[in-house]
Amino acid sequence: MTIKALALGLLATSMLTGASIAQEKIKIGVSIPAATHGFMGGLNWHAAEAEKRLEAAHSNIDIIIVTADGPEDQASDLEDLVSVQQIQALVVLPFESEPLTEPVRAVKSTGAFITVVDRGLTDPSIQDVYVSGNNTEMGVNSAEYMKTRLGEGDNIVILRGIPTVLDTERFDAFMGAIEGTGINVLDNKFANWNRDDGFEVMQDFLSRFPDIDGVWAQDDDITLGVVEAIKQAGREKEMFVVGGAGMKEIIKGVMDGDELVPVDVLYPPAQIATAMDVTVAHFTSNGPVTGSYILGSPLITKENAAQFYFPDSPF
Amino acid sequence: MTVSVPEVATKPAKGFRLDLKTLGPLLALILLVILGYVLNPLFLAEGNITNILTRSAFIGIIAVGATFVITAGGIDLSVGSMAAFIAGVMIIIMNWTVASMGASVWTVLIGIGCSIILGVGAGFINGFLTTKAKIEAFIVTLGTMGIYRSLVTYFADGGTLSLNSGAREIYRPVYYDSFLRVPYPVWVFIAVAIVGWVLMNRTAFGRYCMAIGSNEHVARYSAIKVDRVRTWTYILQGLCVSLATIIYVPRLGSASAATGVLWELEAIAAVIIGGTMLKGGFGRVGGTVIGALILTSIGNILNLTEIISNYLNGAVQGVIIVAAVYLQRGSLNTRRKKAAE
Numbered sequence: 066m067t068i069k070a071l072a073l074g075l076l077a078t079s080m081l082t083g084a085s086i087a088q089e090k091i092k093i094g095v096s097i098p099a100a101t102h103g104f105m106g107g108l109n110w111h112a113a114e115a116e117k118r119l120e121a122a123h124s125n126i127d128i129i130i131v132t133a134d135g136p137e138d139q140a141s142d143l144e145d146l147v148s149v150q151q152i153q154a155l156v157v158l159p160f161e162s163e164p165l166t167e168p169v170r171a172v173k174s175t176g177a178f179i180t181v182v183d184r185g186l187t188d189p190s191i192q193d194v195y196v197s198g199n200n201t202e203m204g205v206n207s208a209e210y211m212k213t214r215l216g217e218g219d220n221i222v223i224l225r226g227i228p229t230v231l232d233t234e235r236f237d238a239f240m241g242a243i244e245g246t247g248i249n250v251l252d253n254k255f256a257n258w259n260r261d262d263g264f265e266v267m268q269d270f271l272s273r274f275p276d277i278d279g280v281w282a283q284d285d286d287i288t289l290g291v292v293e294a295i296k297q298a299g300r301e302k303e304m305f306v307v308g309g310a311g312m313k314e315i316i317k318g319v320m321d322g323d324e325l326v327p328v329d330v331l332y333p334p335a336q337i338a339t340a341m342d343v344t345v346a347h348f349t350s351n352g353p354v355t356g357s358y359i360l361g362s363p364l365i366t367k368e369n370a371a372q373f374y375f376p377d378s379p380f
Numbered sequence: 381m382t383v384s385v386p387e388v389a390t391k392p393a394k395g396f397r398l399d400l401k402t403l404g405p406l407l408a409l410i411l412l413v414i415l416g417y418v419l420n421p422l423f424l425a426e427g428n429i430t431n432i433l434t435r436s437a438f439i440g441i442i443a444v445g446a447t448f449v450i451t452a453g454g455i456d457l458s459v460g461s462m463a464a465f466i467a468g469v470m471i472i473i474m475n476w477t478v479a480s481m482g483a484s485v486w487t488v489l490i491g492i493g494c495s496i497i498l499g500v501g502a503g504f505i506n507g508f509l510t511t512k513a514k515i516e517a518f519i520v521t522l523g524t525m526g527i528y529r530s531l532v533t534y535f536a537d538g539g540t541l542s543l544n545s546g547a548r549e550i551y552r553p554v555y556y557d558s559f560l561r562v563p564y565p566v567w568v569f570i571a572v573a574i575v576g577w578v579l580m581n582r583t584a585f586g587r588y589c590m591a592i593g594s595n596e597h598v599a600r601y602s603a604i605k606v607d608r609v610r611t612w613t614y615i616l617q618g619l620c621v622s623l624a625t626i627i628y629v630p631r632l633g634s635a636s637a638a639t640g641v642l643w644e645l646e647a648i649a650a651v652i653i654g655g656t657m658l659k660g661g662f663g664r665v666g667g668t669v670i671g672a673l674i675l676t677s678i679g680n681i682l683n684l685t686e687i688i689s690n691y692l693n694g695a696v697q698g699v700i701i702v703a704a705v706y707l708q709r710g711s712l713n714t715r716r717k718k719a720a721e
Contacts, residue, residue: 100538101637109538228691254683255690259638264631265435269683272428273420286540286638293632297556314542379539
């Protein structure tokens with residue numbers, strides 16, 4: 066009798082737990098900027114792919130992706146994720162560090178697990194996990210490649226992104242790494258991570274400097290514009306271009322042995338997928354996952370390009 | 381004293397004011413050219429001038445259309461997004477054509493045809509909603525601006541729409557080749573400017589635009605078909621955007637959500653720098669052309685010099701734009717004196 070009761074009780078409890086698991090999935094909110102720029106398009110694609118993969122692999126995980134057009138918009142998204150969706154974890158790529166710090170802190174105060182991606186918050190103690198590309202390494206690796214091809218007295222020009230911390234980190238690291246090599250930086254200008262601006266700024270560099278041996282375009286969207294300007298001037302043979310990020314068209318060119326753009330430096334749009342993986346692991350793994358995950362910015366060459374090539378991605 | 385000054389100053393001041401009104405933008409451009417040459421003599425190199433003119437073509441062509449819209453008292457904020465949208469759809473259609481028929485001149489012609497249809501259609505929608513649905517032009521075009529921008533992002537899946545390389549090869553010369561050492565885009569710009577000037581200054585349509593812009597009710601009582609003329613200004617604007625897109629696409633062979641961002645503001649700035657009134661009633665196509673050249677030259681000069689910190693580019697542009705408009709407005713004094721008369 067007692068055994069029977071116990072067994073019944075156990076059965077009932079297990080059914081209850083089973084039911085509650087089936088009903089209450091672990092909700093993970095993913096808040097990222099909208100796909101208004103090539104890199105963000107790629108990031109959005111990788112987020113959607115990771116969502117499909119993780120939800121298929123873990124029946125108790127529900128991922129909600131929201132995209133924002135600006136910092137204010139993103140702050141509202143975070144409020145909705147908490148109040149409407151009642152998320153247990155948040156993966157966030159903040160539009161801007163400063164304005165998003167307090168909204169993310171508010172999410173944290175509900176007890177949610179916080180993963181911050183790429184652009185950090187001003188108070189790092191809020192985050193449980195930080196996943197990011199490596200801007201410094203990106204600058205350094207670009208410079209290291211320049212050094213293998215150029216030396217004393219060679220001239221380069223630099224096309225920068227948008228005036229942001231991220232851009233400054235890359236630029237300072239690059240300048241630090243080429244210091245003392247005798248490589249001449251003729252000038253640097255902002256091309257706003259944009260093909261049209263890359264084209265125009267490069268046209269002006271080309272009419273200004275008769276001798277350019279290398280171009281650091283920093284970003285693959287800019288690279289596309291730069292390449293067109295160089296072709297228009299018929300100066301493909303004089304120089305080479307180093308971009309960055311990992312746009313599929315550029316990677317394809319590297320694979321095929323393009324001489325004008327022989328390499329690329331990775332700044333992975335897939336980092337959002339890594340962040341989502343780690344966040345899910347917090348709920349499914351038996352090991353701790355807190356800490357910082359800084360992804361490498363390796364040099365992509367003809368030999369290793371295939372592993373960074375995602376033909377289905379929009380970027 | 382306040383009484384005697386206007387009496388003495390009226391005549392010369394009037395001549396002075398007139399001169400500055402027409403010559404202000406040109407004067408600003410000349411000053412800018414001198415500044416550019418002083419900062420870097422390469423500014424006047426043939427290659428650089430060709431670059432400036434070709435770049436001005438996009439904003440310039442769009443701005444000629446905007447001159448009509450603004451003169452008739454309207455505004456079109458959707459042109460940048462519209463350009464991106466048309467470029468995106470053109471690329472998609474040309475890629476389809478290549479897939480089914482192979483790449484040929486026809487591919488490009490089909491793309492161009494679609495561009496014109498889309499431009500005229502988009503302009504008509506803006507005009508129709510403004511005149512028939514009686515929604516403020518600012519709101520209508522703010523709405524369509526968002527719609528076109530989202531659509532191109534959606535079509536590109538957040539990334540980049542790239543033209544098939546075969547079609548690209550055929551289309552490329554439209555941007556990069558030249559006739560009599562003047563690139564094709566510049567020829568298109570010249571043609572659009574001439575047609576625009578004639579339309580504005582030598583036809584009833586141009587006079588109607590100015591009449592509607594200065595006083596819509598009076599224009600209506602004068603038996604001008606206000607709604608029809610207004611709608612036509614938006615259609616003309618759409619057509620101009622489509623022409624600009626036709627010469628833009630072969631430049632990079634791609635379109636994305638970042639295409640044409642802020643072109644609407646540049647076009648409006650070119651129109652205003654050129655001496656057209658933002659509140660309507662007075663339009664100046666020639667001024668608009670100069671306005672576009674001024675805007676492009678500023679960016680070019682900043683790229684040709686190292687003197688100014690990169691971070692201040694926007695500030696320099698702002699100062700020059702305001703100064704250019706101040707020059708063509710003439711001195712405020714002459715106005716006040718005129719008012720006092």
